[in-house]
Amino acid sequence: MSLDRTDVEKIAHLARIAISDDEIPATTAKLSGILDLIDKMQAVDTDGVAPLAHPLETTQRLRPDAVTESNHRDDYQTIAPATESGLYLVPKVIE
C-alpha cells in the first residue's frame, strides 16, 4: 500500500501531529514501507475466525457503585503546563 502526500497530511491531522513540509517525503516513504509489511495479512483467509482482543478472553470486572477515589486535583495540577483557580488553561475555544 503506497501513500501519497495528501494521505500523510490527512493521517497527521487525524493523529493531531504537526508535520512540516520537510518531513513529509521521508514520513511518506517510511509509512508506506510499514504498510507494505502489514499488508502481508491481507492474503490470509480469516473467514469464520473470531477476533481475539484479550489473550485470556476475560471480561471487565464489575464492582459496587461506591466512591473509592479521593480528590487529587491539587497534586495533579502542580505538574500541569497552565492552570488557574483549579482549572486547566487552554487557548480560547469559544469567541
Next chain:
Amino acid sequence: MHEKTLAELSQALQSKTLSSVELTQHYLTRIEQFDGELNSYITVSPELALRQAAAADEVIAKGEASALTGIPLAHKDLFCTQGLRTSCGSKMLDNFISPYESTVTQRFIDAGAVTLGKTNLDEFAMGSSTESSFYGPTRNPWDTERVPGGSSGGSAAAIAARLCAAATGTDTGGSIRQPAGFTALTGLKPTYGRVSRWGMIAYASSLDQGGPMARTAEDCALMLQVMAGFDEKDSTSVDQPVDNYSASLNDSLKGLRIGLPKEYFASGLDAATADAIDAAVKQFQALGAEVKEISLPNAELAIPAYYVIAPAEASSNLSRFDGVRFGYRCDNPADLTDLYKRSRGEGFGAEVKRRIMVGAYALSAGYYDAYYLQAQKIRRLIKNDFMAAYEQVDVILCPTSPTPAFKIGEKIDDPVSLYLTDIYTITANLAGVPGIALPAGFANGLPLGMQLLGPYFSEARLLNIAHQYQQVTDWHQRAPAGY
C-alpha cells in the same frame, strides 16, 4: 560485591556480612564510574536510594527482612515513581514528576528494595535497540559499539555492567527477552495479566506486560515473587493464586517435553545462534527432557498483525499527551488545535509519531475491518497455534532474535528492518503466553540468547527449567570485560 547475584547479595545482607548502605553506595559509585559511557540510566536517585538502604538496614537488624530487603534495583523509566521523574524516554515527559506510584514499584518499596534510579528505553517502549530515547542511545557493555537491544535496553545494560543487582523491564513485543539475549541475562515476560500494569505508562495495553530482568533464573524468581499478583487497579489483572517461584527451581526435568518450532529455525537465523540452541537441546536431553519438532504455522503473520494492533492501541493510549494536563506544551499556541498538534509534533520523536500515525490510519473510517479486525483474527490463529503445540509439548524452545546485538545506527533509519528483529518474540505477546530468555552461548564475544515459552501461568516451570540449565552451564556467570 557487585560480582554476587541477587540471591547471594540477599544472603550477605541477611547474615549482616554486608549492609544495604554499603552495597547501595558501591553501586552508586559504579554508576558514576561507568554510566557516562553506557547511558543505561536516565535518572539516578542517590538520596532516595541511600535513605531506603538505611531503612532496609534497620529492618534487617530487627530480623524482619524478606529476600528483596536492601537489594539495589533499577526500574525501567516507564514505571511511574512518585516524586521521581518518569520520562518514558521522551521529551514529552522530560518534566513529568509522577504524582503516584505504580503497583510494581510500590510492591518493591513494600518489600524493602532500594531504587537506584530509572533506566533508559526506546521512547514510549517503541523500539528494539534503545536508540529512539530522547536521552540518547544506551551502549551494550559487551561491545559499546553495539545496541543492548530494546526497549528495556537500559535495564539490560545496567544489570550486565553490574550497575544494579536486577531491574524491571516491560515486554510488548520482546522488550525484556530480546535485550536479555543481547546482554547474556535472564529475563521473564509473564503471562498477560500476571503482573499489574497500573502505573506502567501504556504502549499497547493488550500486549504490555512487566517482568523481571536479572543475571539468573533464581534471581528472576525472587523478583517475580514480588511483582506478580492480582491488582484491582488494573482491569486486566488476573485474579489467580501466585506460585512460590523459588520452591520449584530444583525440580527434575525428567520427562519434560520440549518442542522446537520448525518455522523458527528456517532461513534468516544466524548460524552461531542455531548451533548454540542445538547444544542447549543436548543439555536438556542430558537433563532428562524429550525434544521434538513442532509447528507454529502462522508465526510469519505475527509481525504484520503486531504492527497493526500495537500502533492502533498506541494511537489511542498516546492521545492523552495533548499538552493540556501534563507533559510538554509548545510555545505560543495560536488555538487549541495548534496546541495539540505542535505539542505532539515537537514532544514526540520520529518513531513514536510513525506508530501513532500507522495506528490512526488502521483505525480510520473504511480501514478498520481490513486492518484492526483482520489483525485480531490473525491473533486468534496465532493463539490457536500455541494451544495446539501445548497439547504435544510442555514448553517451546527457540531463539530470542535472528542475530546477536547489531551496531548502533545500523538499522535505525530503516524501521521495517528493525521491526523484523522481533520476529521470534512477538508471537508470545499476541498469544499472551509467558516466556523466559536466557543466555545460550557466545559468538565473537557477543551473547547469544534463547527463550522458553510455556502455557498460561507456567512461570514457575519456566524458571525451574532455566535454573536447571544454569546449573549445568556457565554462560550466565560470564561478565563483560572491564565491568
